[in-house]
Amino acid sequence: MTPSSPRRGPSRRLSRLLLVFLALAALPTPALAYIGPGAGFALMSSFAVLATTLVLSFLALLLWPIKVLIRLITRRRPARPLVKRLIVVGFDGQDPKLTDQYMKEGKLPNFEKLAGLGCYHRLQTSYPSVSPAAWSSFSTGTHPAKHNIFDFLNRDRRTYLPLLSSTHIGSVDRFLKLGKYRIPLKKPVVRLLRKSKPSWTILGEHNIWSTVLRVPITFPPDKFRGAELSAMCAPDLLGTQGTFLLYTTRKADRKFKEGGIRIALEGGKGGPFRTSIQGPENMFIAGNPPLEIPMTIEPDRAGRKARVRIDGEAVEIGERKLSHWITLTFKAAPGIKVTGLCRMMILEMDDEFSLYVSPLNIDPDKPAMPISHPSYYATYLAKKIGPFATLGLAEDTWALNEGVTDDATFLQQANDIDDERKEMFFAALEKLRHGSLVCVFDGTDRIQHMFWRYLEPNHPAAREPEGGPGRGAIEAIYRKADAIVGEVMGKLREGDVLMVLSDHGFTSFRRGVNLNRWLLDNGYLALKEGCDGSSEWLADVDWSRTKAYVLGLTGMWLNLKGREAHGTVEPGAEAKALKAELIGKLHNLRDEEKREIGINDLFDTEVLYQGPYLDDAPDLIIGYSPGYRVSWDCATGMISGPVFEDNKKAWSGDHCIDPRQVPGVFFCTKKIRKEDPALIDIAPTTLRLFGLEPPKHMDGEELFDKEAFADA
Numbered sequence: 001m002t003p004s005s006p007r008r009g010p011s012r013r014l015s016r017l018l019l020v021f022l023a024l025a026a027l028p029t030p031a032l033a034y035i036g037p038g039a040g041f042a043l044m045s046s047f048a049v050l051a052t053t054l055v056l057s058f059l060a061l062l063l064w065p066i067k068v069l070i071r072l073i074t075r076r077r078p079a080r081p082l083v084k085r086l087i088v089v090g091f092d093g094q095d096p097k098l099t100d101q102y103m104k105e106g107k108l109p110n111f112e113k114l115a116g117l118g119c120y121h122r123l124q125t126s127y128p129s130v131s132p133a134a135w136s137s138f139s140t141g142t143h144p145a146k147h148n149i150f151d152f153l154n155r156d157r158r159t160y161l162p163l164l165s166s167t168h169i170g171s172v173d174r175f176l177k178l179g180k181y182r183i184p185l186k187k188p189v190v191r192l193l194r195k196s197k198p199s200w201t202i203l204g205e206h207n208i209w210s211t212v213l214r215v216p217i218t219f220p221p222d223k224f225r226g227a228e229l230s231a232m233c234a235p236d237l238l239g240t241q242g243t244f245l246l247y248t249t250r251k252a253d254r255k256f257k258e259g260g261i262r263i264a265l266e267g268g269k270g271g272p273f274r275t276s277i278q279g280p281e282n283m284f285i286a287g288n289p290p291l292e293i294p295m296t297i298e299p300d301r302a303g304r305k306a307r308v309r310i311d312g313e314a315v316e317i318g319e320r321k322l323s324h325w326i327t328l329t330f331k332a333a334p335g336i337k338v339t340g341l342c343r344m345m346i347l348e349m350d351d352e353f354s355l356y357v358s359p360l361n362i363d364p365d366k367p368a369m370p371i372s373h374p375s376y377y378a379t380y381l382a383k384k385i386g387p388f389a390t391l392g393l394a395e396d397t398w399a400l401n402e403g404v405t406d407d408a409t410f411l412q413q414a415n416d417i418d419d420e421r422k423e424m425f426f427a428a429l430e431k432l433r434h435g436s437l438v439c440v441f442d443g444t445d446r447i448q449h450m451f452w453r454y455l456e457p458n459h460p461a462a463r464e465p466e467g468g469p470g471r472g473a474i475e476a477i478y479r480k481a482d483a484i485v486g487e488v489m490g491k492l493r494e495g496d497v498l499m500v501l502s503d504h505g506f507t508s509f510r511r512g513v514n515l516n517r518w519l520l521d522n523g524y525l526a527l528k529e530g531c532d533g534s535s536e537w538l539a540d541v542d543w544s545r546t547k548a549y550v551l552g553l554t555g556m557w558l559n560l561k562g563r564e565a566h567g568t569v570e571p572g573a574e575a576k577a578l579k580a581e582l583i584g585k586l587h588n589l590r591d592e593e594k595r596e597i598g599i600n601d602l603f604d605t606e607v608l609y610q611g612p613y614l615d616d617a618p619d620l621i622i623g624y625s626p627g628y629r630v631s632w633d634c635a636t637g638m639i640s641g642p643v644f645e646d647n648k649k650a651w652s653g654d655h656c657i658d659p660r661q662v663p664g665v666f667f668c669t670k671k672i673r674k675e676d677p678a679l680i681d682i683a684p685t686t687l688r689l690f691g692l693e694p695p696k697h698m699d700g701e702e703l704f705d706k707e708a709f710a711d712a
Helices: 012-019 040-074 096-104 109-117 131-140 199-205 377-385 397-401 407-431 443-454 473-489 515-521 573-586 679-689
Strands: 085-091 119-123 153-155 162-164 167-169 175-178 181-184 190-192 210-213 226-229 244-248 260-264 273-281 290-300 305-310 313-318 326-333 336-342 344-349 353-357 435-441 496-501 507-513 548-551 555-558 589-591 596-604 620-624 627-630 644-646 664-668
Touching: 085 473, 085 679, 096 109, 096 473, 096 664, 109 119, 109 473, 109 496, 109 664, 131 199, 131 679, 199 210, 199 226, 199 435, 199 679, 210 407, 226 377, 244 273, 273 326, 273 336, 290 326, 290 353, 305 344, 313 344, 377 407, 397 407, 397 443, 407 435, 407 443, 407 473, 443 473, 443 507, 473 496, 496 679, 507 596, 515 548, 555 573, 573 596, 573 620, 596 627, 620 627
Parallel strands: 085 435, 085 496, 210 226, 210 435, 244 260, 507 627
Antiparallel strands: 119 664, 153 162, 167 190, 175 181, 244 353, 273 290, 290 305, 305 313, 326 336, 344 353, 496 664, 507 644, 548 555, 555 620, 589 596, 596 620
């Protein structure tokens, strides 16, 4: 069922919004596109979303009778569907080995019941086994060469700089000046780079409703007959993939390596402290100064709390206690505002004072970017369940990695976000009469990433004392998933099919591998004169003498002539020979210090799959061994340091390895005919369940025999 449109503001606001519509849709060019669309995007998009929503809501009401009549006349009628409702619950990263262990120990009774009712199998993941590629294969039924998502990052062939792989953000360089303000004169291009239609779009073309909640790689959202809330790669209000803020009197000699900004508090350690929260760039004013909200922090050491005044409003913040969502309103120009949400927590307040502010999430009640379809769906959910996290990777893994927050804080964030997801999921399930519902819960993935260090003795990242909250976190999130499965099963109706699955499994991340350093040591990569390789994003590389390079989590590219700006390797026979040489040398690459194999194998993408976007794929996918992964330095384009090193960060578990080592799980209320199902099988199976013929370009296969529905 389509949610009701929420109440809108007074109609007199509409004319003002429409007058600046072009301005409000504009976006800047990101300086570092790999982190997201850029800070000004939030401001310029905010009012386009609101104006578009107002217009579309009015037109929808006006045209509704006509649309119903046209639908009845032109409706494509599928063959007899096998189901009334298909419910797909995804637990990102749920691992079959842990699932088997916990089931055997009697800790997952609902998963065990579901397996007995229908089936349970390991589920083949994608190549590479990273969430953007895997969930895109799930939604489209195709290998990456047909949906164009190979990693979190791609590279700009002209500059070799990283780009966010899932979204293209255009630029605007012409403005109309009105006093001190300026209005962009064209609308930029903003598009999702995932190709191939997802199953819910095809269902919608046949008048079958779908609700899609937080499935990765849905920003900007798909447009189809249904409702969708975006997930992975949806940015924060600054246009990044998650930037926390640390306000502190404590001096530091380094910047955060990832995901955070430190703001010095001046005026003595006792306070009060007068500072500000910086928001997106104000693209309405030349020079793009950041929007700011004044903030005063008044510590109360006796009460172990602080009063934080934000633009005149007072909020009480506790020590080591995360606040509820706090609304931030940034004013850009008369009548022009953009809002976000954050959570705060006092970290220390004795000798030093520190205040943590979470990444500034887009406010779903007044979304500053297109995070849902229809555009008012996020607002509807906010009215239904209250404020909720909207950032793609909403759990603040970076703050825990940097030692700013602790295990207990991260666990609270992850569990709170899971609870928000659960509430919106069951609200959607209650309203669904016919069609499909797909929802992905992230907690399994995030908690395994951050707490795998407590599953094995002597992990180099283990740092919590015995009995701390992190030690039982993974088992607890599996039990929580089991409870959700039990609740869903209790709400099934006649004609329903339930699938529960994960996009990949999990394993340890004990040792990092810097393959760019290996390429340097073995003559495949060269540095500029006077450079030591310590700069990020391959800035120290001499491309005129480089044959291959690594960027991102899983891929290696050849420096190919005619493709890269400064290519040195001839396409054809030379490139083929170079790939074979690299595969031969890196196959079973040995970590001599630990006397272990760090890399199982390398996979030639031309052999793995074919499709129209193969040219965007890395030339080789690295099949790391369990316990190994690309190092943090290598992932950000640094070349200095050793080839192998211990991973001492809280992010201690991973899945960016040989995909054969990390299959996902597949449970279903019906038996399937394949013993080795794959993620790419879900989309064509979904279409078959609703009586539709899957498109011929889909790589997956139907999972059910019709006999499984003989009693339907």
